[in-house]
């Protein structure tokens with residue numbers, strides 16, 4: 001099998017431009033016919049996998065006022081001709097796609113008032129790229145009764161294509177069938193979209209600014225020692241975390257760093273003795289003056305927010321190596337943003353929502369993509385906004401997304417492990433955006449492997465970092 005390429009996600013406007021560029025060369029309606037035939041194929045495949053057959057099964061379309069409904073109606077006509085009992089609920093009867101409705105009717109499709117009890121699958125053709133806000137009343141009333149799997153056309157209705165904001169109410173789909181290229185919502189709202197299938201309709205979208213690394217990308221970019229490697233070529237990361245009162249953060253952050261690469265970890269801080277007890281391979285120093293050279297710093301987890309912490313942060317950010325600031329470091333930074341704004345070397349900030357609010361002066365809200373881009377641009381630093389879906393934005397607006405796919409990492413100390421992993425990757429020379437996204441992927445996978453169905457603490461997560469890297473490398 002070939003290398004699955006990095007996944008790219010496009011804004012509605014970029015899709016429209018691509019469609020227009022191709023559409024001009026084609027007869028009217030060709031793109032919609034292609035979309036509909038791909039959609040019908042996906043629905044048929046789903047019927048076959050669930051019920052062993054296509055012929056004789058029952059599908060209901062829910063149709064809105066635009067081309068999204070047109071796609072569904074033309075697909076319904078195709079399915080009808082394959083022996084599926086297809087019915088359609090029109091949520092805006094006067095504005096349903098005229099040609100689609102005519103094709104649907106002439107293939108024997110029935111228009112009904114509500115989803116019949118016999119329906120085995122529902123197709124959501126209410127609204128697509130032009131959708132705004134939650135499902136409107138008529139469609140919301142229909143979907144409130146739906147108890148069978150939903151195949152969404154393009155995007156689940158009520159989910160904003162460009163921001164991934166999941167409005168209430170909105171459709172929750174088992175499968176989303178999209179056309180030509182992925183939409184941003186598919187990366188940001190994975191739970192609402194379910195499995196995403198892309199139908200080739202012969203368009204070429206360009207200039208994606210939201211991307212997701214494949215497992216293979218992460219594995220291939222992961223620093224591994226080669227024949228000419230030394231601990232220095234693999235990167236020396238300095239960890240400034242924890243305190244004698246809270247040594248745990250220093251241990252967990254060091255654990256992430258030690259496990260992530262074969263380079264070297266230095267630790268600076270008052271938890272030095274405890275850290276070295278846990279990891280004899282860590283070279284410790286009580287303060288920055290005795291620390292020795294590093295290729296990247298991680299500063300902040302459990303490190304306090306007092307004047308000494310500020311002074312330490314100021315000195316670290318004044319170096320010319322990449323710096324990751326997390327946790328307490330972010331709280332300090334919220335009062336002194338100039339320390340980052342005026343810095344011209346790679347910088348990665350890794351806030352959770354509360355720390356984001358301290359830094360940005362407002363919570364990320366529902367539109368997390370705009371929020372993280374805004375903060376990265378304002379501070380001139382890469383920002384990793386933690387969550388089940390983690391977003392890593394560069395100041396220029398380029399974003400890498402990671403869908404954890406599980407919530408096992410929602411446990412105390414897990415963030416310290418993440419910053420250790422990402423710091424080690426920075427020390428190995430990865431850019432802040434890729435280091436953040438790759439660390440988030442391995443962290444989520446480690447949480448899943450460690451949990452294996454039962455809750456874990458962060459120490460267990462840290463122990464699973466190596467198995468996680470190994471399992472990514474096994475992906476072919």
Ligand SMILES: NC(=O)C1=CN([C@@H]2O[C@H](COP(=O)(O)OP(=O)(O)OC[C@H]3O[C@@H](n4cnc5c(N)ncnc54)[C@H](OP(=O)(O)O)[C@@H]3O)[C@@H](O)[C@H]2O)[C@@H](O)CC1
Nearest residue numbers: 019031032035066067068127128129130131132134136154
């Ligand atoms: N272009 C192409 O070449 C191809 C396009 N393709 C397909 O076209 C789709 C885009 O179609 P589109 O542009 O007709 O808009 P669409 O999303 O159907 O919305 C229609 C209207 O719905 C309304 N509305 C808004 N929000 C709403 C809500 N929350 N709940 C309910 N209603 C809501 C709003 O009208 P309003 O009522 O506000 O006047 C809006 O104008 C695209 O997603 C893909 O499926 C494919 O065939 C491939 C080729």
Ligand SMILES: [K+]
Nearest residue numbers: 127153155157
């Ligand atoms: K839809």
